[in-house]
Amino acid sequence: MDGTLVDTEPYWMRAEHELVESFGGVWTHSDAMLLVGSGLLGSAAILQNRGVNLSAEAIVDVLTTRVQEQLASAGIPWRPGAHELLSDLHGAGVPMALVTMSEQRMARQIAGIVGFDAFTTIVSGDMVQQSKPHPEAYLTAAAVLGVDAAHCVAIEDSIPGVASAVASGAVVIGVPHMVPLEHSEHYTLWETLAGSSVTSVTALYRSRRSTLLSGTTYIEDATPA
Template identity: 70%
Template sequence: MDGTIVDSEPYWMRAETELVESFGGVWTHDDGMLLVGAGLWGSASILQGRGVELDAEVIVQTLTDRVQELLQELGAPWRPGALEMLTALKGAGIPMALVTSSVERMARQVADFVGFPAFDAIVAGDMVANSKPHPEAYLSAAGRLRVDAGRCMAVEDSVPGIAAAVASGAVVLGVPHMVTLPESAHYDLWSTLSGRSLDGFTDLFGARRGSAALPLTVTDSE
């Protein structure tokens, strides 16, 4: 979601900066980059180390509140080609799950911004015991779609997210945004979704699995 469907990372960095500064600390862009792709509760631990004197749960909810406020105020900054691809996949009847480290209420807010019921399932960070790079969220999403994870394709923009998706057994497509994704035999890389077609997805899946693409799981970096 964050960084794959919507360019919400700047909103997260703004929320982090405001929170750290409210406790008299300093939070830089480089600091924010350390949290890209990290689970929210792991990020809370890092923020506590920077002087934020709040419980991890309070930090997660405070950051989420602020990012949701910014989304409501400024809108959802869609990543290039994301809405077009969601529309094409939905039109083709391909089931989709939204897999994100953000909490469920924010995931549902972004899903509502899409403008049509794109997702057949949502698996958020507060719905699993293990955050990325653990594959639990992807395996849960496949279960909710009632398919084996190996018959899914996951779209990711972060290193922890890609690690989680690969570990689940899904076909994985990396679309880098805030961080560089290294080339690997375990997944494919596209520089952008802009200008890409549904045929490109099915071709990629077919090259990895030798059959037409079926369910797709779409995910985030936060």
């Protein structure tokens, strides 16, 4: 969700800065980048090390509330092509799950503003025992959808997110945003979701599955066409 569908990372960074500053600490852009794609409880531990004298659960609550306030006032900043791809997949009847390490209340806020019932299920950070890069969230989503994760396509923007999706066995598309993603045979890099469609996602899935079954190496970095 964050950084893949919607560009909420600046909202999170602002909330983190405000929280650390309220305890007399200093929070830099480099500090904020350490948290991109990570589970909220793990991020809370880093904030505690920067002087935030609150429990991890309280930190998560404060940050989530502040980001939700910004979403309510400034709106949903969609990433290029994300809403269009959701619409195309929904129109084609493709079941979708929203897999995020944000809290369920925030995920439901964003899902409710999509404009249509895009997601069959939501798997959020407060619903799993293991945060990304552990594959639990993606495996849980696949189970709810009633399919093997190997027959799913996961779209991610962060290093922990990509690692989680790859570990689940899904076909993975990495769309870098705040943090660069390395080239790898384990996933495909797209520069953007702009121009993507059910056709391009399906073509990639078929190509990756065919390659995996044949046991050959696959490295492709491209913009969807």
